[in-house]
């Protein structure tokens with residue numbers, strides 16, 4: 344894999360793939376990174392001792408993310424297609440950054456929503472928060488349990504969102520450094 348020059352960067356790439364695609368994809372990605380040639384889904388399933396269905400699911404997810412590609416040929420004897428997979432290592436970083444930007448954007452929208460609104464709640468966990476307009480529609484009575492709605496202090500939620508945005512911004516910055524190499 345020409346993008347990755349040392350073990351630390353290899354780990355970073357795997358973490359990024361896991362971040363956007365989930366932990367089960369990590370194993371398959373590790374195996375693909377270490378292959379010099381294309382491999383079949385059956386080879387991966389055998390090597391990792393994972394069900395073929397699971398391997399295929401992971402591979403298609405990597406394919407959706409444009410991190411892996413396949414080539415298929417028809418087996419002349421059985422008539423079935425055989426799929427050969429490889430990792431598109433040159434795409435990994437840019438794909439991951441794109442995903443992380445989308446996550447960051449969602450968090451920022453959520454933050455804006457929290458900052459722009461007043462929220463009301465009855466205080467029960469099983470009920471949900473309402474915005475000021477929603478609460479007004481229900482005359483400040485919880486539509487689920489009938490208790491009075493009180494103003495909800497969302498300072499903590501805002502702080503958590505701000506922290507998450509900061510963290511993901513840091514990750515994006517680190518990943519961009521890798522791309523530039």
Ligand SMILES: [Zn+2]
Nearest residue numbers: 465470485488
């Ligand atoms: Zn309630």
